[in-house]
Amino acid sequence: MGTDRAPGAPPAGEADRAALRARYRTERDKRLRPDGNEQYVEPTGRFAHLLEDPYTPRVERPPVRREVTVAVVGGGFSGLVTGARLAQAGIDDVWLLEGGGDVGGAWYWNRYPGAMCDTAAMVYLPLLEETGHMPTMKYTFAPEILDHARRIATAFGLYRRALLSTQVTALDWDEGAARWIVRTDRGDELRARFVTMGTGPLHRPKLPGIPGLETFGGHAFHTSRWDYATTGGDPSGAAMTGLADQRVGIIGTGATAVQCIPHLGASAAELFVFQRTPSSVDVRDNHPIDPEWFAGLRPGWQQEWLTNFAVLQTGGLTEEDLVHDGWTDISKRIRDRIMADLGRSGGEFGPEEFRRAYEECDDEKMDEIRARVDAVVEDPATAAALKPWYRQLCKRPCFHDEYLQTFNRPNVHLVDTDGRGVERIDRTGVVAAGRHVDLDCLVFASGFEVGTDYARRCGYETVGRDGVTLSQRWAGGMHSLHGMHVRGFPNLFVVGPSQGANLISNITHNLTEAATTIAAVLSHALDRGAEVVEVEAEAERAWVALLETAADSLIFGDPECTPGYYNNEGGPVGRRERLNGARYPEGPPAYFAYLDRWRSSGTFGGLEFHVPAAAPT
Numbered sequence: 001m002g003t004d005r006a007p008g009a010p011p012a013g014e015a016d017r018a019a020l021r022a023r024y025r026t027e028r029d030k031r032l033r034p035d036g037n038e039q040y041v042e043p044t045g046r047f048a049h050l051l052e053d054p055y056t057p058r059v060e061r062p063p064v065r066r067e068v069t070v071a072v073v074g075g076g077f078s079g080l081v082t083g084a085r086l087a088q089a090g091i092d093d094v095w096l097l098e099g100g101g102d103v104g105g106a107w108y109w110n111r112y113p114g115a116m117c118d119t120a121a122m123v124y125l126p127l128l129e130e131t132g133h134m135p136t137m138k139y140t141f142a143p144e145i146l147d148h149a150r151r152i153a154t155a156f157g158l159y160r161r162a163l164l165s166t167q168v169t170a171l172d173w174d175e176g177a178a179r180w181i182v183r184t185d186r187g188d189e190l191r192a193r194f195v196t197m198g199t200g201p202l203h204r205p206k207l208p209g210i211p212g213l214e215t216f217g218g219h220a221f222h223t224s225r226w227d228y229a230t231t232g233g234d235p236s237g238a239a240m241t242g243l244a245d246q247r248v249g250i251i252g253t254g255a256t257a258v259q260c261i262p263h264l265g266a267s268a269a270e271l272f273v274f275q276r277t278p279s280s281v282d283v284r285d286n287h288p289i290d291p292e293w294f295a296g297l298r299p300g301w302q303q304e305w306l307t308n309f310a311v312l313q314t315g316g317l318t319e320e321d322l323v324h325d326g327w328t329d330i331s332k333r334i335r336d337r338i339m340a341d342l343g344r345s346g347g348e349f350g351p352e353e354f355r356r357a358y359e360e361c362d363d364e365k366m367d368e369i370r371a372r373v374d375a376v377v378e379d380p381a382t383a384a385a386l387k388p389w390y391r392q393l394c395k396r397p398c399f400h401d402e403y404l405q406t407f408n409r410p411n412v413h414l415v416d417t418d419g420r421g422v423e424r425i426d427r428t429g430v431v432a433a434g435r436h437v438d439l440d441c442l443v444f445a446s447g448f449e450v451g452t453d454y455a456r457r458c459g460y461e462t463v464g465r466d467g468v469t470l471s472q473r474w475a476g477g478m479h480s481l482h483g484m485h486v487r488g489f490p491n492l493f494v495v496g497p498s499q500g501a502n503l504i505s506n507i508t509h510n511l512t513e514a515a516t517t518i519a520a521v522l523s524h525a526l527d528r529g530a531e532v533v534e535v536e537a538e539a540e541r542a543w544v545a546l547l548e549t550a551a552d553s554l555i556f557g558d559p560e561c562t563p564g565y566y567n568n569e570g571g572p573v574g575r576r577e578r579l580n581g582a583r584y585p586e587g588p589p590a591y592f593a594y595l596d597r598w599r600s601s602g603t604f605g606g607l608e609f610h611v612p613a614a615a616p617t
Helices: 014-031 045-051 077-088 142-155 255-267 291-295 301-313 326-345 351-376 380-385 454-458 507-528 537-547 565-570 575-580 588-600
Strands: 065-073 094-097 168-174 179-184 189-197 219-222 247-251 270-275 412-416 429-432 435-438 441-444 461-463 492-494 532-535 607-610
Touching: 014 351, 045 219, 065 077, 065 179, 077 094, 077 142, 077 507, 094 189, 168 189, 189 507, 247 255, 247 429, 247 435, 255 270, 270 429, 301 326, 301 507, 301 588, 326 351, 351 380, 380 412, 492 507, 507 532, 507 588, 507 607, 532 537
Parallel strands: 065 094, 065 189, 168 461, 189 492, 219 441, 247 270, 247 441, 270 412
Antiparallel strands: 168 179, 179 189, 429 435, 532 607
8 A cells, every 4th residue: 555755755656656546545435425414413302402502691682673784694704704894885784693692603603622723814814904903823713713703893883783692594585675584583574685694604513423422421512512611621721620530532533623632632531532534734833923023014915915825825826925834835836846847848737737746746745744643643553543545635634733742642542443433322432443432521523514505504594586495596506606696586695605716725715805895786786776686697607607617626526535525525526516616717816806807897797786767756
């Protein structure tokens, strides 16, 4: 099978590459499951409380019933940047609806110990210049990110009309009135002229569908609803003294687990990490940001950094790497490999040249990551089990400087299942890798609903013209213009990355560009007195057709890619899946530039603005 090469070694010969590919396919095949996304279940029964808010008590209030200009559904960064851009455009009758007790979205819910951003804060935290905030670290921790979300809401007056601890239950288009009727679990009924919808995929927890899930007799919770009352400690990283005499198990070794396992290992009497697939864990090298250096940044610096990151992360050319992190590293390697090869051959760049460069650079990078495991983890058997055998982008890459080191603790035990996963759960513990592990506490690091239907993730259905639901409209895959405008759903704006840049390495860049665009469209509509804004049918068809000319993702359908939420859990990838994950063919930087030209032109090509005829005198 594949062998580890020293970091920086020349690319493997054909025989070594063939062996590595075979190893990748073997490891992938172990993890393929016919149930795909259905292997996960919604929290019900004893776990139904995981859909509730443990952080903010619900305070009863009278229902709100009124006409509003804009209803912003979702109080995470999608809703916050949209509300901010609308405020900057002078549109102040904006009502924010959020199921959590405060703004922040994923960062409101994720308060597990060690939670932090995996993308550098200088590009991840939106509106830094507008709010005058300097991140404290290159990668900031969750409490600071939540504080920044609150900072945006405060700076742009979004709390004044925020309905928090309020879950939207229905969103219906009233054709005669040209209004969206927004109903909530508080009895609210907003008649909104426009609605923006940024519910995101990272707020609704999912659980592993393991037999016996509900039979466990000890304490159990999901990482996004961390129970500090039981564990002790707090989101800032204080010791979890409640676990000092506990045998704790954690199921999952993805990005969340990589961050919280070091804290569990430091606090629990015994920690058992149940692993199906190891994460790729590169160096993080976090450090404080120098205030003097930050003060010297010129105006417009954040947009410059955002563009620089997007260009480098997608293989483009820049004079320098401003962000300098693991995301840009492999892209720079691919770019440099292509340029060197073309310089030697004088040939032309094409898809095959890119794929070859990508594979060689990815092999090199993954060899380095596996070599790092050997260098850090003392026990050879544990180190072997922690090595990822797949391409780096098959799963979300992780960056951490304490995760691998945690497995050198005598109280931390890796229970590797060789791709099979946990077999079952019973009253006293977990059965995995053919043995029973007694536990007092069980933590589920199983993530959020990503590949499920939009309405299920939102928690409500969106009903457009002629009673057609958004789920019905997208049954065969997402259809839109720019990922924002959907035919049959006038005055509705979807805020997310899909069918636009789809820059998954920095989601907030996608959101900020969408928000800027939506504010421009709504300003134009209000200035013209347009009651209805809707994408033209032909414009939507043309956009979808353009998206379908893009080359397939290197991880979609790749026989060497381990299953994960990036690739539909390794399941079949048809037109529906491709549309749901589609992006602008020329890449994120080109999309952002295109979108800027589109909104700056003032013509908003592809949209219909319906202005009511003047009433007869």
